[in-house]
Amino acid sequence: MHKPVQWGILGASKFARQQMGPAIHAADGARLAGLATSDPANAEPFMRYCPDLYVFDNYDALLTDPEIEAVYIPLPNHLHVEWSLKALDAGKHVLCEKPMTMRAVEFDTLIAKRDQTGLLAAEAYMIVHHPQWQLTRKLIADGAIGKLVHITGAFSYDNRADTGNIRNRAETGGGGLRDIGVYVIGGARFATGQEPVSVSGAIRWENDVDVFTEIRAQFPGFTYSTYVSTRMHPHQEMVFHGETGVIRLTAPFNARVFGEARVEMHRPGFEVQVTRFPADDHYKLQVEAFCRTIREGVVYPCPLEFVRGTQDVIDSVFDGAIAL
Template sequence: MQKPVQWGILGASKFALQHMGPAIHAADGARLAGLATSDPTKAAPFQQFCPDISVFHSYDALLADPGIEAVYIPLPNHLHVEWSLKALDAGKHVLCEKPMTMRADEFETLIAKRDQTGLLAAEAYMIVHHPQWQLTRNMIADGAIGKLVHVSGAFSYDNRADTANIRNRAETGGGGLRDIGVYVIGGARYATGQEPISVSGAIRWENDVDVFTEIRAQFPDFTYSAYVSTRMHPHQEMVFHGEGGLIRLTAPFNARVFGEARVELHRPGLEVQVTRFPGDDHYKLQVEAFCRSVRDRADYPCPLEFVRGTQEVIDQVFDTAVSL
C-alpha cells in the first residue's frame, strides 16, 4: 500500500477550513499533515477535524519541512504566483486556488518551473473532476444533442456587504471575473474541447473592482454568452443548446453547496432525462486525482496549459470590454 501524500496548507482561509481542508483529510491517498498560520485561533478549527495536524507559524517554515510533499495555496489572488514558485523551489507539489495568475503570460514562468522541477503544479479547478461535467463532455462528443449551436452560462452571488472581503479589493486581485468567470469560461472550453475565435464583453465597476461582467464569444462551431456578478441574487447554470437537444447543468460550480448536481438532457417531444449526483464531492475527487498523479504519474486532468487558456479569455475580456 502506497504512503499517502503528505499535504500542507499555506494560510488558514475560510475556504480552506470549510472545503479543501476537509477534502484533503477525507481523500484516499492523502494526509493533511500541516497548516501554516501565525494565529493559533485560526488553527484550532482545523485541529477539531484533524487533531494530529502540525501547525507552522510561517509559510516558509512549512515549506522547509521535508515531510510535507504537496501544498494547497488558498492565499489572495495576487500572491498565487509568488508562493507557487516558492513551493516548487522548495520541492513541493502545488495545488493553487484559482485564478492561479493575474495575467496569462505569468503561466510561462510557472510552466517552466514545473518542467524544471518535475513536480506537479495545478490550479484548483475542481469542476473538471466532477462526474456531471465529465458526463456532459461525453454527451456532447457523442452527439446526444446533435450539432451544438449555442452555450450559455451564469454565476452570481452578492457580497456587497462584506466590504473587507479580498474579492471586493482591487489590490488583492478581487472582482467577479477572476473569481467566478473562470467557471463559466473554462466550463465551456472543457465540455466542448473548443477555443474561442473572438471575445468581447461589458463590465460594471465599483471601486476599481468588476462586479458585473457580460461575456460574448464566437467559437469555431457555436456562439457563447455568459455573465458573472458579485452583486446579484445567487444563481448558477450552464446550458449547451444543440439542434437536436439541450443539456442543462444545475449547481455546476458549487455542487452540494448550491444544490444537487444534475445533468438534464432535453430531447424532442419534451422528453427530459435527468442524471443526479447527490453525493459526489469535487474537492475530494480533485485531491484524489492530484495524489494519483503524484504517486502513479497519471496524467492530471487539468494541466496548467488548459488553465492558461481560460486566463487568456479573461485577459481579452478585461482588455476589450466596454464599461457599463
C-alpha cells in the same frame, strides 16, 4: 498500497477551513499533515477534524519541512504566483487556488518551473473532476444533442456587504471575473474541447473592481454568452443548446452547496432525462486525482496549459470590454 501524500496548507482561509482542508483530510491517498498560520487560534477549526495536524507559525517553515510533499495555496489572488514558485523551489507539489495568475503570461513562468523541477503544479479548478462535467463532455462529443449551436451560462452571488473581503479589493486581485468567470469560461472550454476565435465583454465597475461582467464569444461552429456578478442574487447554471437537444447543468460550480448536481437532457417531444449526483465531492475528487498523479504517474486531467487558456479569455475580456 502507496503511502499517503503528506499535505500542508499555506494560510487558514475560510475556504481552506470549510472546503479544502476537509477534502484533503477525507481524500484517499492524502494526509493533511500541516497548516501554516501566524495565529494558533486559526488552526483550532482544522484540528477538530484533524487533531494530529502540525501547526507552523509561518509559510517558509512549512515549505522547508521535509515531511510535507504537497501544498495547497488559498492565499489572496495577487500572492498565488509568488508562493507557488516558492513552493516549487522548495521541492513541493503545488495545488493553488484560482485564479493562479493575474495575467496569462504569468503561466509561462509557472510552466517553466514545473518542467524544470519535475513536480506537479496545478490550479484548483475542481469542476473538471466532477462526474457531471465528465458526462456533459461525453454527451456533446457523442452527438447527444446534435450539432452544438449556442452555450449560455451564469454564476452570481452578492457580497456587497462584505466590504473587507479580498474579492472586493482591487489590490488583492478581486472582482467577479477572476473569482467566478473562470467557471463559465473554463466549463465551456472543457465540455466542448474548443477555443474561442473572438471574445468581447461589458463590465460594470465599483471601486476598480468588476462586479458584473457579460461575456460573448464565437467558437468554431457555435456561439457563447454568459455573465458573472458579485452583486446579484445567487444563481448558477450552464446550458448547451444543440440542434436536437439541450443539456442543462443545475448546480455546475458549487455542487451540494448550491444544490444537488443534475444533468438534464432535454430531447424531442419534451422528454427530459435527468442524471443526479447527490454525493460527489469535486474537492475530494480533485485531491485524489492530484495524489494519483504524484504516486502513480497518472496524467493530471487539468494541466496548467488548460487553465492558461481560460486566463487568456479573461485577459481578452478585460482588455476589450466596454464599461457599463
